[in-house]
Amino acid sequence: MKDRTYIETLFRKHLDFQCTSAEIKELFKLISKQENEELFNDLIADELTKDMPEPMLPKSEDRAIDKVKSVLLSEIRAQIPDTKPVKSPYKIPNTWLKIAAVWLFIGSATIFMLFRHFTNRNENQIIPQIQQLATQKGQRKLIQLFDGTKIWLSPSGSLRYADQLINNYREVWLDGEAFFEVAKDKTHPFIIHSGRMQTQVVGTSFNIKSFSKQNIYNVTVVTGIVKVSMLSPQKEKLSEVILKPKQQAIYNNTQGTLTDKTVATIEPVIKKRNGILSYDGTPVPDVIADFEHYYNQSIELENKSATCLCYGEFDTTKPIEIVLRQLAEAIGATIKQTDKGYFIKGGCSDR
Template sequence: MNNPLTLAALFVKYLKNECSPGEIKQLLAYFNEKQNEETLRELIQAELGATDQNIRNQAKADAAVLKVRSTLVQQLKEKPAIKIIQFSKWRSLAAAGIFLIGSAAFIANHYWHGIEHYIHPVKIMELTTIKGQRRIITLSDGTKIWLSPSSTLEYPDQLTGNYREVKLEGEAFFEVAKDKKHPFVIHSGRMDTRVVGTSFMIRAYKEQLKPDVTVVTGIVKVSVMLSPMQQAEEIVLKPNHRGVFDQQKGLLTCEDYPGAGQMLKRKDGILTYDGAPVEEVAADFSRYYNLQIQIENKAKNCLCYGEFDMNKPINITLAQLAAAINASVIKQKDKYMIKGGCEE
């Protein structure tokens, strides 16, 4: 595969849907090498007849490389019945300005397991915490992750290839080991977070309507694919910034968050709220203590301010919460009720 003519011939054969599964794997292995990405970019541009500046744009060319990779990976995943995607359809999409849509959440589903999964024996691990449980894990590159209760982290036992990728559902604090040549990517639902070496908190529970990323140190890129027919939206976050994705409105926004340093405490179970809805606070308490906590209607509109240590017994933290919103706590068998509150 060192001969460019051999590569070009194989790529043309692939476009004609004539490649065997072995040849697809061979093509995939070739393009897994970082130094070969420019060759892939040139072949794609030649195939699409790219002459305008948009397709020559570096970021969009990178997205095309990832698109081809993810397609090859998907085809290998569908073996033994290999399904070839017609590149003629890609031409139509490119003409409509849709083909080069960015790597963001689009590749999360198809590219997450990574090219290396098919070339090297990388094992995908899963770490899940139940309610009331927290875990700390150090990945093979030295990255440390504090996993909050009711959360799941999927990660490879070896971080190989061009990207260090993990998948998160729930909440976790990351201290990513610095490696400029191998960006670290976290896939969480429709949201992708990409970094080189930094510390930040991601909150992305399934039931969470507004998942967010809060940056403590370094620079973080957050992107969201709103639909297959739209280009990915991306924001850049610096320290004391928070990115919020409103899933109902389809909006990805950046906001100032001077209290980002509080995330360092949050990873250790000390939660700080500065005007958070009491229902959000109760949901956090429920995850940390593995207990059901109900809010009476009168208290649902209350906003909570204060710092709560989840390492203390629940009767202490609930009493603190009740005092913060002028409410009372009633224990009912296996659950707690927050009664009364700020409206009184």
């Protein structure tokens, strides 16, 4: 038999997720040998009882040890390189679920301490770290996720994302506007959470505008198929629409409605990814709101100008003076710089 200290050290390393592939294979061989049965029983019993106020009954302890050993063998076997898992009609994807099933089968609190131990160590291993990317006014950022997905985050936006899968899903949380090029993966759907609006794809490109302070959200598809759902406050699905290229979903947060429509062109969506804003009959106040986000400047609009509609294309990589002058020419207004920012006077109603 291998030295007792060696076996115990290997066992502890496994509990702490410190075993190499070779050590996992070695541990499986050792724990399977009849000559080591008593030693492993003692090690498991120590884990079961070390924090318990009272000793276990012998019969209960034996049953608990047998069940936990069975789980440990299954877990270790699954971690051995090039070893195919045994097919089972039941899916138990994580060790903590196996331990939970054993705990319920025994029907006793005597296994609780080891269950908690496995739960904690596995949660530390599999729970992804949620990271956050934020943009200030006048700032845009491009991020590439672990799966190759690219996201262009527009100004004044916030994106929370995981650096790995979450229960077989790729998930992000968006407050703001972003263009997505999602890497194709049919087995791991990509989900964007925007308040009560949820967008799900497997691999496509589209734009989402979902500022939490605004009532209207929209999703515009460039390529592929996108499923947009409206959820209840309890996260139950109330309705959904399936979108194809040149289609857009509109979610009204105030009215609680989700509708879809066809758009004439997707070029404005594609150009917006690179900071080029295109408008075809858009109210000037909406255009000004976009400019304020992209330039981090205060732009005041005279009441007369608020009735105008804007047609044109603006490159926000150029100085603000240039795009404001372009807007003023389009609506027949004048631009004045103030201590606070800019003021647009007059407009189409003066003509």
